[in-house]
Amino acid sequence: MLHVIVDDYGDDLKIAEKIRKYCQRKSPWIFHFDTGSCNGCDIELLAAMSPKYDFERFGCLLKGSPRHADIFLVTGPVTRKCKDRLVNLYEQIPEPKVVIAMGACAVSKGIFQNAYGVCGPLDKIIPVDVYISGCPAKPEAIIDGIRKGVEILTRKSG
DSSP states (O other), rough: OOOOOOHHHHHHHHHHHHHHHHHHHOOOOEEEEESSSSSHHHHHHHHHHTTTTTGGGGGEOOSSSSOOEEEEEEEEEHHHHHHHHHHHHHHHOOSSSSSEESSHHHHHOGGTTTEEEEEEEEEGGGOEEEEETTOOOOOOHHHHHHHHHHHHHHHOOO
């Protein structure tokens, strides 16, 4: 049990900020968004959550709201229909945040290189911190990418 005795609220706020940074480093919350992929990467993300790989043992949780997320994980090529929604979701995630591009489509447009409905790879739309390549990305690569994202998140939060 943690017992803290403080004389003023300034010390209390510093301790609360330290606790927030520790929890953010130990249990990152992930918001996943599919911008129009074939769902191969999405299935592999679910496999990474399964008991065989179990990325939840590292404290990672998928969240349904961008306002609760620390990491923004994006799959698929950015289509014209999803571009504005993607930027809107990115802006809703509180700072500090990390963006992970997962799969060949998000990293480089993949097989959709010359498709008329695709705006571009993810890093042309929003800033990307971590790239996870593969078509689809393997669960081991996903876990490693999330681990690198947590390291970047720790650096960003100071």
